[in-house]
Amino acid sequence: xxxxxxxxxxxxxxxGNLQHELAALEQADLxxxxxxxxxxxxVPNITFGPPxxxxxxxxxxxxxxxxxxxxxxxxxxxxxxxxxxxLICVHAESTVHLERTVSEISRQGCQCGVALNxxxxxxxxxxxxxxxxxxxxxxxxxxFGGQSFIPFSRNKISALxxxxxxxxxxxxxxxxxxxxxxxxxxxxxxxxxxLVSGSAFFQFPPYAKRYRDYMQAMNG
Ligand code: DX5
Ligand code: ZN
Numbered sequence: 001x002x003x004x005x006x007x008x009x010x011x012x013x014x015x016g017n018l019q020h021e022l023a024a025l026e027q028a029d030l031x032x033x034x035x036x037x038x039x040x041x042x043v044p045n046i047t048f049g050p051p052x053x054x055x056x057x058x059x060x061x062x063x064x065x066x067x068x069x070x071x072x073x074x075x076x077x078x079x080x081x082x083x084x085x086x087l088i089c090v091h092a093e094s095t096v097h098l099e100r101t102v103s104e105i106s107r108q109g110c111q112c113g114v115a116l117n118x119x120x121x122x123x124x125x126x127x128x129x130x131x132x133x134x135x136x137x138x139x140x141x142x143x144f145g146g147q148s149f150i151p152f153s154r155n156k157i158s159a160l161x162x163x164x165x166x167x168x169x170x171x172x173x174x175x176x177x178x179x180x181x182x183x184x185x186x187x188x189x190x191x192x193x194x195l196v197s198g199s200a201f202f203q204f205p206p207y208a209k210r211y212r213d214y215m216q217a218m219n220g
Contacts, residue, residue: 149178161191
């Protein structure tokens with residue numbers, strides 16, 4: 001198992017100072033940042049889109065982990081690639097031709113992931129694992145920060161980890177929703193490679209200290 005990664009979700013950061021927030025993350029030695037893109041259709045909330053990401057890309061070297069919570073994400077792949085996304089993750093529930101959508105992300109030179117809502121079974125991605133860089137296990141219903149972790153997600157993470165091992169795939173497991181310092185270690189031991197944290201990260205500055213505490217929890 002490689003070193004686990006923490007991807008802070010900007011959803012809980014200061015939207016009026018995104019450039020400053022990104023710089024502060026980089027200064028605190030974070031490597032990834034998680035962008036929650038919401039369209040008010042797939043989820044009730046609305047956040048930001050490609051032009052905002054593109055502007056901020058120019059001044060950041062962080063790995064841009066882009067989580068699309070939008071209907072028919074296939075319509076916007078080109079724009080998110082052009083905006084500088086390093087990884088684009090689409091929801092299985094948001095696109096009819098999931099294989100075509102993830103192939104298109106890879107074809108455009110981006111890493112690709114599939115996110116699963118809590119109630120969506122793992123079988124949805126079983127045939128796709130060889131071509132996926134990541135599967136995102138949603139541990140809350142997407143749309144908002146600060147919700148509590150849904151307990152059955154633990155079983156889903158271990159079952160996905162077993163499925164990936166069985167197939168000899170290299171797919172990474174990301175967990176998003178209700179992640180905290182308290183459950184981070186357990187989630188990694190169940191098989192998570194990347195943890196997303198919004199409220200439990202940004203509400204506790206300074207970021208360097210928070211990041212160190214997370215890494216310590218994640219490395220057991
Ligand atoms: C939820 C988003 C998450 C969210 C997590 O729709 O996908 O990335 O920001 O927030 P916390 O960590 O507060 O549950
Ligand atoms: Zn997210």
